[in-house]
Structures are given as C-alpha cells and as structure tokens.
Amino acid sequence: MANAFGLRVYNPARGVVSDGGFVAYSGKPVTTGEFSAPVAYGNRFASDDTVRAMRFAGRYYVAVTLDSGAAKHFPQGADLTLRVDVRGTPQAGPGYAGPAGDFDVTPGDGDGTGRTARTNGTLMLVAYAGIGTGVVLPAGLGAWTVVARRGAAATIAQGPGEAPSAPRDRLPAPSSPVDQQPTQ
Incomplete structure (x- = not known):
C-alpha cells in the first residue's frame, strides 16, 4: 500500500506544523519521524511556514493516521509505538497585558497531566x-x-413556445369585443 501510514504535528491553534505525508507499507514494520523548530515567540516573524507555526505556547498534538485499506492487513488492529523527544529548556515567553486564554501555559502543563479543556x-x-x-x-x-x-x-414536457396550462376554473374570462354584446 503506497499511502498506508501517516504522521502530522499540530500546534495549539490546530494549525499544521509538519506534514510528513504517508509512508508505504510492504508487510514489514514501518517508521516515520517528524522534527520541528523549537517553540519560540519570535518564530512568528520567520519566513519559513514550518518555523512560523511553532510560535504558540501550549500543547502540540501528534496525529497518527492509518489508511482504511490497511484493515485487511490488520483485522485485529495494529500495535503502535510513539516516541516523543522534547529537547531544550523552557523559556519565559512574552508578558501579556491580560490572560492568554486557550494559549495560557500553567506550571502543570509540563508534567504531562495538564489541565482539562475549558x-x-x-x-x-x-x-x-x-x-x-x-x-x-x-x-x-x-x-x-x-x-x-x-x-x-x-x-420541457409542455413543448417549446407553449404556456403552462392552468386549471379551467382559474382561466381568465374572455375579453374580446366580439364576445361582448351591448345591452338594451
């Protein structure tokens, strides 16, 4: 299968950070990897789209996709090992005038438990x-x-040039001078 397995990374704004596309499956285990620039406020000014997408503080998401045609090869499902390597040390971001809302990062976000979505x-x-x-x-x-x-x-059924037929009780009364008789 040419497009069996895919991997994408999304930023907290649900924008695509990297799209490695799909890798082929030939009956043997497959691997794929995605790499990104470090998260930094200054990335918003980068000319490269993949770097600019890494400008948000918060949780980044990894989406793993398996083509529906692969079900015939994996009727009982498939094992997946996902390894995520986070490098670097957290750095303070810019100071905001008010709460950052959905992009707010709390101290609990770094331990993997995180907060629940509001x-x-x-x-x-x-x-x-x-x-x-x-x-x-x-x-x-x-x-x-x-x-x-x-x-x-x-x-089309009425034919060209024919007017639509109306019910007999809705036809207008004749108004030609021949049909009108003077009264005496």
Whole structure:
C-alpha cells in the first residue's frame, strides 16, 4: 500500500506544523519521524511556514493516521509505538497585558497531566452554528435543486413556445369585443 501510514504535528491553534505525508507499507514494520523548530515567540516573524507555526505556547498534538485499506492487513488492529523527544529548556515567553486564554501555559502543563479543556461559551456557540450551517445549507440547496429540476422538467414536457396550462376554473374570462354584446 503506497499511502498506508501517516504522521502530522499540530500546534495549539490546530494549525499544521509538519506534514510528513504517508509512508508505504510492504508487510514489514514501518517508521516515520517528524522534527520541528523549537517553540519560540519570535518564530512568528520567520519566513519559513514550518518555523512560523511553532510560535504558540501550549500543547502540540501528534496525529497518527492509518489508511482504511490497511484493515485487511490488520483485522485485529495494529500495535503502535510513539516516541516523543522534547529537547531544550523552557523559556519565559512574552508578558501579556491580560490572560492568554486557550494559549495560557500553567506550571502543570509540563508534567504531562495538564489541565482539562475549558468550555468557552462563545467558541461553543460558533461550533454549533458551524455544524448547524453545515447540515442545513446542503439540505436547503438539495431541496432547491429538486424544485428547480421539477420546474425545468415541466417546461420541457409542455413543448417549446407553449404556456403552462392552468386549471379551467382559474382561466381568465374572455375579453374580446366580439364576445361582448351591448345591452338594451
């Protein structure tokens, strides 16, 4: 399989830091590795995208991907060994005028236990609105497409130049001078 196993690293803003792509699987164990620049506030000014992505303090994420076609090779699942090597010493970041919110780093973040994610009301509202729009918009567009196609099919069935037929009880009364008789 040409694209069996992949590895990506994401920053705290959920932006891709590095994307090593996929490695092929040929029946033998595979390995892949990703390396990144050190996390530093000054990286925001870097010209290289992979360095600029390493500008946020906080937790970085590793995503391991296995192609769905690999299931035939691993019906019971597959063992995975993930090794993460963090190098360097923590350095103080810039002083902020107020709380850094989701990018705030506490002393407990360095020991692997970390804090649990907080629920931010505004972010939850945005998330629900995005999901709702993602559900309602395609449904509305689908209904609009069905109605438009039915209208087009009705026009084609009537033939060129013919007006749509209306029910007999809704036809306008004749108004030609021949049909009107003067009264005496």
